[in-house]
Amino acid sequence: MFAKFLTTLTALLTFVVAAHGAERMETHTWLVGDMPIIKVETFKGSIRIEPADSGQVELTLEAQASGKNASQWLDRLTVKASPFGAGIVVAVKQTGLGVDFSTSRLPQREVNLVLRVPQPCVLDLKSEFGNIEVADDFRGQTRARVHTGDIFVGRVDGSVNAETRSGNVIISRATGDVNARSYFGDLHVGSIAGQAVLRADHGNIDVVNSTGSLKAEAVKGDITAGMSRQIFGDAHLETAAGDVFVDIDPDSELEIQARTSWGKVRSGLALEEYGKSSKSRLNGMLNGGGALLALRAKGGNVHIKSVPTYGL
Numbered sequence: 001m002f003a004k005f006l007t008t009l010t011a012l013l014t015f016v017v018a019a020h021g022a023e024r025m026e027t028h029t030w031l032v033g034d035m036p037i038i039k040v041e042t043f044k045g046s047i048r049i050e051p052a053d054s055g056q057v058e059l060t061l062e063a064q065a066s067g068k069n070a071s072q073w074l075d076r077l078t079v080k081a082s083p084f085g086a087g088i089v090v091a092v093k094q095t096g097l098g099v100d101f102s103t104s105r106l107p108q109r110e111v112n113l114v115l116r117v118p119q120p121c122v123l124d125l126k127s128e129f130g131n132i133e134v135a136d137d138f139r140g141q142t143r144a145r146v147h148t149g150d151i152f153v154g155r156v157d158g159s160v161n162a163e164t165r166s167g168n169v170i171i172s173r174a175t176g177d178v179n180a181r182s183y184f185g186d187l188h189v190g191s192i193a194g195q196a197v198l199r200a201d202h203g204n205i206d207v208v209n210s211t212g213s214l215k216a217e218a219v220k221g222d223i224t225a226g227m228s229r230q231i232f233g234d235a236h237l238e239t240a241a242g243d244v245f246v247d248i249d250p251d252s253e254l255e256i257q258a259r260t261s262w263g264k265v266r267s268g269l270a271l272e273e274y275g276k277s278s279k280s281r282l283n284g285m286l287n288g289g290g291a292l293l294a295l296r297a298k299g300g301n302v303h304i305k306s307v308p309t310y311g312l
Contacts, residue, residue, distance in 0.1 A: 021066035021108060024074040028059045033086025035140075038117055039124040042092035045111025046130040046149070051119050051138045057088055058116040066108035073109060087121070120158070131167075141176070150185070159194065168203070186221070195233065204242070209309075210235065212291050218242055222300070227252065227293070229309045234292040243300040246293070247307035253290030256304070258282045263301035 032038070038057060040047060045063075052058070065073045076096050082089045092113065111130070117123070120140040125132050132144045136154035144151045146164040152171075153160050159176030162169045168185040171178060177194040180187050186203040189196065195213040198205050204221040207214065213233030216223050222242040227235070229249040237244050248254065248269060258265045259281040271284030282302075295302045 021064060022070040022074055023065075024061070024063040024077065026061050026079070028061075028079060028081065028090075030057045030081055030088050031055060032057055032088055032118065032121075035120055035122070036087030036118065037084055037122045037124065038087050038115075039084065039089040040092075040113070040115060041090070041126040042111065042113060042128070042130065043094055044109070044129045045092070045113060045127060047113045047115065047125050047127055047132045049123060049125070049132075049134045049138060049142075050114065050116045051135065052116040053118065055118050057090075057118070059090060060114040060116075061092065062112045062114075064108060064110045077111070090115075136172070226307070226309075227254075231291045231293075234294070236294045238294075238296040239298065239300060241299040242297065243303065244295050244297045245303045245305070246295060247305050248286070248293070249309040250286075250306045251308070252286055253288060254286040254293050255289045255291070256282065256284050256286060256293045256295070258295040258302045258304065260296070260300065260302055261298045263297055263299070265295075265302045265304070267304040268306040269304055 032055060061079060063074055063077055076094045078093050078095055080091045122141045124143045126145045127149060128147045129149060131149045132146055132151045134142055134153045134156060139157040141159050142153060142156065143161040146167055148166045149164060150167040151162045151164055151169045155173040157175050160171055160174045160178045162180045164182050164185060166184045167182065169180045169182050170188045171180065171190065173191040175193045178189065178192055178196040181199045182203050183201045187198050187200050187205045189207045191209045198216040200221050201219045205216045205218050205223045207225040209226050209228055211228045212231040212235050214235040216237045218239040220241045221239060223237045223239050224245040225237060226247040229252055231252055231254060250269060256271060264279045265282045267282055269286055271286055273284040275283040277283060
């Protein structure tokens with residue numbers, strides 16, 4: 001198996017001690033196979049992913065600490081790597097209790113990881129306290145989980161699965177499926193080519209351009225979505241306490257079902273209405289009908305706007 005040939009090529013460690021703190025910088029490099037699974041987990045700090053072309057994974061760690069226990073805190077940081085099939089599992093941990101006692105202001109404790117990975121690959125990233133960033137032009141599958149922090153995914157060729165307990169999720173573009181959730185924070189998605197499932201418990205959901213196959217649910221927040229002229233799948237947008245705003249090209253072929261429990265449905269489209277319509281309910285066909293666009297705002301209003309997309 002390739003795993004037993006996994007090799008640490010370099011491990012460079014540097015300590016810098018300053019008057020009011022200390023820094024630790026190190027670089028690790030490991031060989032991996034084709035289309036590897038790369039798992040990275042850190043107890044604290046940010047993770048940035050940058051694409052590379054070679055068959056190896058390179059990790060750069062930079063950590064800073066201040067206060068009288070700065071050097072001891074940095075000493076307790078460990079980087080452990082284990083083979084995983086053709087890939088690798090990397091864990092950044094801290095040995096010991098790691099508790100700082102001080103009568104002055106809280107000391108600085110910061111960890112930053114930069115990971116350069118081959119393409120394509122499968123990423124599985126997790127940080128307890130920190131941000132996760134995947135740079136543009138990455139090819140592969142991405143799974144990112146954060147307890148407290150933001151997740152940013154640039155223009156990627158592949159699928160994205162992102163979840164944060166407290167923070168925002170931003171995805172510029174994904175050619176594959178997207179599954180994103182934030183418990184306390186907003187979801188911002190640019191262009192979605194595949195199927196998308198989005199949920200924000202306490203935050204807003206914004207989608208710039210969707211071709212359909214979209215399910216967006218907000219518990220306490222608004223949903224704003226721009227629909228492509230050509231829509232290939234059904235879309236369901238629902239918020240329990242907020243408004244739904246949707247921009248639709250007047251040349252699209254859609255079936256629209258919109259309703260509210262306590263608010264109103266406002267539409268700027270020329271629809272062929274059917275069934276029972278009222279101020280809080282609208283059913284209609286646009287240009288003869290097509291994919292279903294279901295809109296529901298239980299505690300707010302639904303706003304449907306006619307916006308030409310010029311073929312986008």
